[in-house]
Amino acid sequence: MFGALRLLKKKALNANFLLMTRVSYTHLMSKRLQVLIPDEEMQSIQRQAKSENLTVGEYVRRALREAGSRRPAKSPAAKLAAVREAAGCSFPTADIEEMNREIERGYRS
Secondary structure (H helix, E strand, O other): OHHHHHHHHHHHHHHHHHHHHHHHHHHOOOOOOOOOOOHHHHHHHHHHHHHOOOOHHHHHHHHHHHHHHOOOOOOHHHHHHHHHHHHOOOOOOOOHHHHHHHHHHHHHO
């Protein structure tokens, strides 16, 4: 009887700890996002999240972060402006074979 009571108490403590952890974690979040998607997509997301041992929310957060990290840091117009500016500069140049020989000589010295 007492063993079962201790086990129940231990489970309750663990549940409280998990609940407290979850509550403190959600306080770090600042905004809620609601997205409406078809049932088939939701089921696919749920399966993928489960296969990675993640909640749907964490799975979606990671997917959004990954999608954002694949976007270029600068716009094509900004990149083109940088290339045009560099083209207007006068840099020392040489034949590529000559430059490679100079690089190799630098490695050996």
